[in-house]
Amino acid sequence: MLRLRRPSPAAWGTIVEAACGDAEDYWRARDVLVQAGRAAAPYADRIAARLDDLLRDPHDYLIGQLAFPLAGVGDVRAMPALHRLAVRERLWRERSNAPALAVMPAAELLPLLRRDLGVDAAAGGNACALDVLAAWGPAAAPALPEVMACLEGPYAYDAARVLGRIGPPAAAAAGRLAEFATGSSRPPGPYGPDPRGSWYGVRMAAWAHWRVTGDDSPALRIYAADLDSGLGSRVLPYLADFGPAAARHTGAVRALMDSPGAWARVAAAHAWWRITGDPEPAVPVLLAAVDPEWDGHIAYPTPRAVRHLGEIGAPAAAAEPVLTRLLERETRLGHGWERIRILADDAVTRTLTEALAGIGPRSPG
Template identity: 90%
Template sequence: MLVQAGRAAAPHADRIAARLDELVRDPHDRLMGKLAFPLASVGDVRVMPALHRLAVRERLWWDRSNAPALAALPAVELLPLLRRDLGADPAAGGNACALDVLAAWGPAAAPALPEVLACLEGPYAYEAARVLGRIGQPAAAAAGRLAELATGAVRPPGPYGPDARGSWHGVRVAAWAHSRVTGDDSLALRVYAADIASGLGSRVLPYLADFGPAAARHTGAVRALLDSPGAWTRVAAAHAWWRITGDPEPAVPVLLAAVDPEWDGHIAYPTPRAVRHLGEIGAPAAAAEPVLTRLLERETRLAYAWERHRILADDAFTRTLTGALAGIGSRISG
């Protein structure tokens, strides 16, 4: 169960660190792995000798679900190991996990720009573009290549590469990343306008939300998608509408309708995302307080979460609920 402990491992960090120290000196890699990631998840740098030891036998990045734990560590500690592995083979299996860690670090990942730029030319171009966007303007050297990817002038290799039908699946994230590294959103908004014109507006809603008022020209399309038959699209449209216009009136009922008071962890339903967006809206979403409180006070674990990560999933959803209630201004905020 320790592998699922997450932040709950913090009170036991000294014991875990001591046991890991013993295992580094007398290696038992399987047990070391089970202890290393819980210690990493609380940001404890005493895990680094164990991670270095594990990396001798296999790449640390094989399991993408470990990315949040690794990202909890200070970038300065883990970057040398991560850069070494990414640099050794930008196309290696598992690089998606390493790139997820870099994306979580944002600007702190800037020292890894050479390795990320190399990944931009391979099968992990989508993930690399997302990292560049999170790094922001320190990654300005990538602007030209991102523009080519966003406009379809070039296409990276891989299963969605030059021989695939249709456009590359990463054009939208490349356009978003271009806007973030340059500070100029004109190219991205042109790309998204083309999607909207061709009836693919649902695909660009998260990006329009990120642009906020700068995407005001698309409010009509966003408003229409509030009535989409798909729950995920309605939630994304409600969030984009609020971010672009600052008007919660049509957004809150849509988001509230997407919050299932009996949600059991099934990933097919957008309940956690709707909860998070309600919290971002704050006091105007006060009507959501009773259902959020009911969800928070339940004793039932998330039955549909993957068993290995069920406690972690429950902990994450609890933090989402308490954060939303705090944002709304509830006295029950954790």
């Protein structure tokens, strides 16, 4: 399961039965099952029944290995186990749980998230909860009081991202976001309350302020200062989100497409296309970042380049052969990180599939 991208159709069934059984090595099967994602859907009843059995044992510390696969298909039968895990302070311990939790219906999970965030805005596990809320976007609006409290702690960067994703319903945070963006104030940490120096999240705060107010002038002014001081690579993703409103910066963005760093080149190519609508100089830069022999190492921006090529669509048709080659691999991408290897490869596979769909069918000949 960890090695092959397309295992036998019966393989997941075998894993589920082992994970739900009493065999001595059931824990090994659960380590795989927790990464199942949508593949667990046909086995939800079996997993839920076994999870119900385990919940009768107040000392079973492995319920998360069945709760998260069930949550990953949006099954509300995972909620009793998630409540128990939250009480044990295990629910938000790892950010890798966020993708599964984000699939759960917001109405079911929001009360638990809000309760957890409300205990301590500086708690170490808040990052996962904030990741889930960011993924929900406007549906996370009921958690605004707790998110705004987190804006005053070491997870202010993550909280600002959530507020930006929520958008106009988070307008009550606009004043505080403006203070953080301009540097007139800053949150504490994560390296302590020392206010000296600029906060690393000023660009995120500026973006979030624009998202909640619709006023782009403060953010674009801040990003222009970064471009003028040689820090343009930091603001490229934000400029891409602004699109044509950032047209005054096309010269600086075009120059960054020749940066020595692959991440900066990919971000600049994407920003150029989003701002100008012109794919001609962007596609070769993005295509150069897609190595057909890429092995999944996270140091390379390959998935991001693939996603951007798919967004460009038909003008990126030259990417079709290399994307197809990566998609047709028999073995999973990854570096032996067994705890996330299936999840990581599935995410790449979805990105490749969506990109190819965006580009469209290959022209005959």
